[in-house]
Every structure is written in structure tokens, then in C-alpha cells.
Amino acid sequence: MISTVTLYVDPGHHTNRLQLALLMKFCCQCGSEVELTIPSGDNRPRFVCRQCDFIHYQNPKIVAGCLVTQDDKVLLCKRGIEPRHGFWTLPAGFMENGESTRQAAQRETLEEACAEVSIDGLYTLTSITPIDQIQMIYRATLTKPYYAAGDETLQCGFFSEAEIPWQQLAFETIHNALNFYFEDRKTGDFPLRHIDLHHKKPVR
């Protein structure tokens, strides 16, 4: 241990890292108190146990989902949970251990829209640095002609470009994915859209 850092409170919209910091008080290995310090040989502050020296690394999380299309329409879900309850999104959620990114996207689509899909390809890859999150949206199509609102969804359905509730979208990443899709559909070419979001403005 070569130095101890002070944690500054960020009053902005994205407080995940702060929240994590406030939550990480005890060592998951021995139960003793941790401190935020730069371990020997490292160059970043980590939560380190004062008792057993265990280093608690924290890493970005992956959100995976699908942009499911049918004819000229896209499948949207109205969120039944926070954040952004009541706003519209693509079916997507946190990737779990033990699955691939494609499996995560398919699982989330099944959970949120009760829809079984086949994956066409990775379409958007967004790093959202203020909240330590990577979002991956895959283009996909239904393998069965069925969809319905899942447990965390109020309502779902297919929307044409004109029908999309553009002012009621839950997240900037969803807005981006839909914009790219309707733009790229004109040419039929869907290159990977690779975006880095570093700003701290509200999610929408």
C-alpha cells in the first residue's frame, strides 16, 4: 500500500461508482473493513482489506439485448421497472456469468418480450464510461410468431419508424440504436456501430 485516496462525491446523474464505493465497506473474504488505496505495483485505487490484504477489483458490466425486426417494424418494450419506468426500450439487460453475449441478448429478449429470436449480428457496441457499462445490441428476428410482455415489461409490440414513441424512449443508447437502424435500412448494410459515451447528461 503506497497511498490512500479521498473519494469525491459526484452530484451528477451517474452515481453508480459512488454507490459501489459506499457499499464496499467490508472484505468479502474475511469480513474485516476495507480501505480505498493504491496497491503496491498498481496505479489505481482499489478496495483492499486491512486484515487479509485481499484486493476487490471492480469492473464494467455488460448489458446485452436485441433489436428485433419484422418487416419494417422494431420490437419495443415499455419498462415496468426502474430506472425509467413507463418509458420504451429494446429488450436488454445485464449479462450473467456462464453465458455468451449472444445468449445473454437472447435470454433478455425472452424474459422481457417472451420472444424467441435468432441473432443476425452485433449492431451497436457502446461504452458508457460514467456508469461503467458496456451495451451490446444485436440485430435479431423472431423464430416463432409470438411475443408478449414479460414480468418486468408493461407492454410490448412492433413499431414502424413513424410509430416509435421517440420522446418516450428510456435511454440514449436505445435512441441511437433505433436511429442507426432506420438510417442503415435505406442501404441494407448494417455495419457495427461503435460508440463511446463519456458525458454525464441524463440517460435520455
Next chain:
Amino acid sequence: MISTVTLYVDPGHHTNRLQLALLMKFCCQCGSEVELTIPSGDNRPRFVCRQCDFIHYQNPKIVAGCLVTQDDKVLLCKRGIEPRHGFWTLPAGFMENGESTRQAAQRETLEEACAEVSIDGLYTLTSITPIDQIQMIYRATLTKPYYAAGDETLQCGFFSEAEIPWQQLAFETIHNALNFYFEDRKTGDFPLRHIDLHHKKPVR
């Protein structure tokens, strides 16, 4: 809490999840003991605090790196740390909070090969489900004509296809990326190579 599950020991090569499970004994929020149980409304076992009910989610980690090319050669690093000490790899490592995937790939290349690079595009995306890891390798080129072994690297240099120590590569994902690269170079087209590895054979 609706059920408690038994944790089975996997004697295979990939024990990360087991190791994590063994390490997660205490709550990071209140320091009490945790138990592996399926929280109400969930469908997967999580480490949950018996005292404060805090749920400790565990998610896949991202490894990002670069396939740096110069003329017909690729930059390789000989690993100076475990795992696979002494074997050859592309510069890559765990993505940190607060950076994008591209920034992570550039940082790792700077740390391991002292090389400043510009990113051309995402080239391989591999989910390695047995170890809960996502690997992203970007094609890149040097922005300054300099490279050298970093702190965790024994030696580094540019290798042509014939010069690559194919039998001394550290990981299967590195082998795949190099194979794809020399194959795709014939056409000059480098599509995203999207791979899911579900097997538990040794990493090489």
C-alpha cells in the same frame, strides 16, 4: 429467499467461478456472512447477506487488447506474469471502470508493449463462458515508431506469419485472432469475428 443451492466443485481447468464462490463469504456492505440462495423474484443463485439482504451480483469481465500490425507483421508480447508465464500473447488485459473498450485496449497496449496505437476497428469478440470472460481484440497501428517490453512483459516484437511461435502462444483466443488475421489479410477484408467458447479444455 425461496431456496438454497449446493455448490458443486468443478475439477476442470476453469475454476474462476468456484474461486469467486469460495472467496465470497462475507457481505461487502455490513460484514455479515452471505449465503448462496435464489432471491425472491430471481431465477439464479446469488450471494445474499443473511443480515441486511444485500444481493452480491457477479458478472462477466471484459478483456480488451490490440492486434497491432506493421507491414506484414504483428506485435506479440512474451508474458512475464502468470497465467502462461513465458508464452506469447497480444497485448491485452482487464478493462477498468471509467474507460471505454477502445481506451482499455489502448491502455493495455501501452502498459504491456509501451506502444501508442490508433484503433482501426473491433476484430474479434469472444465469449469464454467457463471463465465468465469476454475478450475484445481491436486491429491497431502504431502512432509512434516505438515499442518495448512493459513491466509484465519479458520481451516483445513484430512477427511475420512464418515467424510467429505458434506452439508457444498463451491462449486459444490469441491463436484464433492471429489465424483469422493472416487469413483475412489475403482479401484485405476484416469482418468482426464473433466466437463463443463453451468448452473447458486448457486455454491453449
